Amino acid sequence: MRRSRLILEDGTVYDGIGFGAGKESGGEIVFNTSMTGYQEILTDPSYKGEIVVMTYPTIGNYGINFDDEQSGTAQVNGFVVRELCNNPENWRSRLELEAYLHKNDIVGIAGVDTRALTKKLRKNGTMRGLISSEGSGTAQLSLKARKLPALSEQDLVREVTTQKPYQTGKAEGMRIVLIDCGAKKNIVKSLVRRKCQVIVVPAFTDAGAIMSYQPDGIMISNGPGDPGAVPYVVETVKELLGQRPIFGICLGHQILGLACGAATYKLKFGHRGANHPVRDLRSGRVYITSQNHGYAIREDSLAGLELEVTHLNVNDRTVEGLRHKKYPAFSVQYHPEAAPGPRDSHYLFDHFISLIA
């Protein structure tokens, strides 16, 4: 048992038990309210740069399997739980959570009053913090936390995007180029399941190179950090707009917005969970969505643009979906590919494909 601490930039200290990697690690602290899906969360590249707090108090119950990873490795900068379960039970479990974090060099801390921490983040907004098992003084560590780079100052997409293009799916299927800003595997799977050929390209691929694949449609994936930190993807999308149907998810949605002239802003503590209600403004129907974002499209920046708001968050009325008025391009702030979370919005992939056909 290794004592460890979580130190916030304001000096608050949470004592706990370290698990996983023994190193010190910092990042923006965010909370996720999903009750299942910790493996998908750990491996979602959108969490790059962030320390994730799970609000559900016992984590690790069903272990780690080989199928549910959303990328090749665990991506979070740190993992905070109330209780770590070391006796998982599930037929697909191959590894305990603790061993998995070890293997992937991720720092975890257990025994934290995660509810108190969540309330703090809700009240004060997202904060930076450090997980450390070193004996250094609190003041010193919180200073260190304050000096951590802000998300907006980092190009995290470059860290998680594929370095080389690759393709998957049936060659004879519809060809989709996926701009990988940190794409979750289930986006690719959702396309492949619909008999698409998917060409995954690095986020820094330019429009010309993308068009050279002669795609039938283009997707912009989810990804970490501030959309303002990836102007090069925004430029690419600007050029692609109107050429082929485009579908953006999460960061991809923000990028589509920016490419059309909208502005983004940082939410106080973001939306991370599997229970966010979103209203489709055209049908009036509400869908329960899976979400993971700290930034959002500024609704008042849309005036006079060629963009129409198609979806709104029922809780805080933030923009959850956009549609281009002229071109076949649309995007959603949430995760239709689920994993983790409800599968209610899988139909958006069908919608995308219908735009192509």
Place this chain on the structure above:
Amino acid sequence: MPKRKDLKKVMVIGSGPIIIGQAAEFDYSGSQACRALKEEGIEVVLVNSNPATIMTDQNMADRVYIEPLTVDAVATILKKERPDGLLPTLGGQTGLNLAIALAEAGYLKEFEIELLGTPLETIRQAEDRQTFKDLMDKIGEPVLNSRIAENITEAREIAAEIGFPVIIRPAFTMGGTGGGLVEDVEQLEEVAVRGFKHSLIGQILIEKSIKGWKEIEYEVMRDQNDNCIIVCNMENFDPVGVHTGDSIVIAPSQTLSDREYQMLRSASLKIIRALGIEGGCNVQFALNPASFQYYVIEVNPRVSRSSALASKATGYPIAKVSARIALGYSLDEIANAVTRKTTACFEPALDYVVFKIPRWPFDKFHSADRGLGTQMKATGEVMAIERTVEGAMLKAVRSLEIGINGLCLESLAALTEQEIEQKLAAVDDERLFIIAEALRRGKKVDEIQRLTGISSFFIHKIKQIVRYEQKISSDLTPEILSEAKQLGFADRELATLSGKPEDQIRELRNRLGIKPVYKMVDTCAAEFEAETPYYYSTYERTDESSVSEQAKVLVLGSGPIRIGQGIEFDYCSVHSAWSLREEGLESIIVNNNPETVSTDFDTSDRLYFEPLTKEDVLNIIEQEKPAGVVVQFGGQTAINLAKPLFDQGVKILGTPVEAIDLAEDRDKFVALLRQLKIPCPEGYSASEPKEAVAIAAKIGYPVLIRPSYVLGGRAMEVVYNRSELIQYMQAANRVNPGYPLLIDQYLEGMEIEVDAISDGEDVFIPGIMEHIERAGVHSGDSIAVYPARQLDPKLKKTLIDYTIKLARALRIEGMVNIQFVIAGGRVYVLEVNPRSSRTIPFLSKVTGVPMVKLATKAMLGRKLKDLGYRTGLLPEKTYQAVKVPVFSFSKLTEVDTGLGPEMKSTGEVMGIDNSYEKALYKGFVAAGINLPATGTILVTVADRDKEEVVNYIKEFTRLGFKIIATSGTATVLKAVGLPAEQVKKLSEGNPNIIDYLKENRINLVINTLNKGKKPASDGFKIRRYAVEMGVPCLTSLDTTRAVLNVLKSLKKGVPINCRALQDY
């Protein structure tokens, strides 16, 4: 879609009496619905036969009918009230079935009443196995196919088609015997042959075995815009095979990955959409623990026990939202009552673990089969909330009030290894403790998993607790103490394990600063600010209970529903909390029963969902610092806490603790009665059998006997002679100085019950009730009549006089309940309860006196005379009301249905009308006793009753009934010239009495108890078969006389009317 404008008046159907399988959860859902409807300006018509409910209060609905839940009665009400709509999905299966029957009988069409919420077609589709299966096939959701075989060849063919292993169940049996799991053809033949024999209709059902699969439930909501959400999912501790009502349930699921969680979630949404349900629905799945394979086991197209649990587990009020959906709202138009910032269209996120354990009646029914299976046996349940599985489990265990505070069940220590293994393999109510015992003895987790089919995840949690038991026993260091508290160990358990007194543990804890904090249940895992004060304790860092500065009072609830402590006490707790509010005080409720109205977070100002133990309650008191604690409304649970809390310096409101003590202490109480010159039955205690025989001889038979300390044996009984006494003592197996036997004179007279309210000066008596059954039948099992009919003014005066004297002598402030017996023209006191009794809701309703409110105010120091009440009896009403007990015998095999001093009923109904006979008739009908107008009566009575029964038989014969009797009774009847066909006893060959019952040739049974209520006796079998065949069986001649009266008045053809309480 906004609210519909065309609905002005809506009827809500309740679920009737509390029976096993249908308990207080429907008072909770019905009350929520009534309130939601009233908030929308709808005129509410409510019908329910159960008076012990909040929903039948006059402020809950504009028109309250306490009438039988039969098609005839409800149709009469519909005709009279002409509501625009009928809301059928909130009254359990009873309400749903009744709505279907009303629709099928054409009444809804005739009176132009719309079925609100879920369409009739949907209800039919979900309820009918075949149409449900067809629908599931259509949408591609797998269901288990159960097929019928009528001979062995068919059975072989079906089994081969389904594939082994298969489950075989005889169709329609006595108590579900004769089935089983078969692995191959050979076993199939054996079990099938047995099954055909056991089945009353010669059929067996064969289905695929899914033994050992996980059982998972989803609570789903849908509105007419097709918006669908999951309120909660739940995982059963027990694998498939145990009724969900008898299962330990954990929310949310623990061992499902997101893939599995979402797979079943999607299936649930698909099902609710295919069915077109508008409102709440419960879907149960069986999930293969080794693949993604699953089956839909059951769908309930209505609110249910599980939805009440899910509401309490999440803070999401399913019934309230369902009612609003029925009025036309969509989910996103309904506010989230907890956060008030978000809507009902979201899925609650839990940041705690919820643990539910059923409460079984095996402490009352020793002879009952404790095995758990497809027939539910629990009467109630407890729920606990904590941040860990272990903590929630331990809290739930101590909420059960079964005399243990952790996972150590002493009696298991004596078992052999082999017995432990057998017990692990057989599912019964003690399995949590058996698993712990097996782990204590070093049995491996995977071995236990193999034997029980329970997920190793849960077994590991129990192991963690066992591991700490050992740590605590060896050395309770401050560190271990802190860890143990975080794991959920009670001080009492720590005391037992460490050999220190409980108070010392508490002191030590306080000194070390190891104290609980309180966290909020907020539906959203702290993502949004919540305003609803719904709390649970945990040993963590930050407290968030934000205690107010206002003066406040704590009301102790009554815990799980069990025989002897039912929904009546929840009714009282709720009213007490409301009255505190009325007095400008903040009300705080502590309770752990998820089914109830008291644990609805808007009943009190603050709700603590916690066990009702000294430690847990003291912790809350230290946190809240209330001005006082109310102990009079939470039944024995709350009263038992009075002294321990008082000893810790807590102010108990109302009647002083010494007086409570005095009423409970037999010797002190008898001394008081003597001093007041109030007679009571003569009684002594015996330390050995010889002494007992001598005492009984001195008092004179019959005598009432009971052990002073009940230990797994039988309890109270009336014995009529020496040999019965000896037989009792042999069976009790233990009469010695350590466990003396109490022997009382048994006064065979009329039992009278009085509830009174006192402020310390005035003693106000709202009513005197008379019991139809003579003393000797537990008051809770007797039919109570208000106003009493057989009392002359002199007796009445004596009763009033004694009540006033006793209330003053005991310095009662609040409620008092006194049981009297009148024998030989003399009034004796049997028992005084310095608390509210189970007759309070009934009496409040029939007299219109707000009894709990008055008592609560009296406790706070208000004077009755200032509230408009004076010493004495309230002038009696001109109408008549009866309270009829309801039993759940068909659910509990091996239990004798004969009435005696031990309470057996689970619920009650009320009959009210202008005449006694009509009220009684309504009571019988509401209790489900199908009184035959003609037919055959089987009479077989104890020798002592033979003379009396003759008079009644004469009259039954005159009414046209045919009489069948066994030799002894028949001889007596023939001797007085009554024609009676003689039937063989069981020992006399066939066809015998049981054959007659089986062949449906009997319409009514009159059977009084002989000695030795052994399952082997003829009487026992007759009574059991009557239950299984649904034939009314009267085990008391008093009830027989009452039935006779009703039948006589029915013969005259008196019309039965229904009248709202508001019109009396």
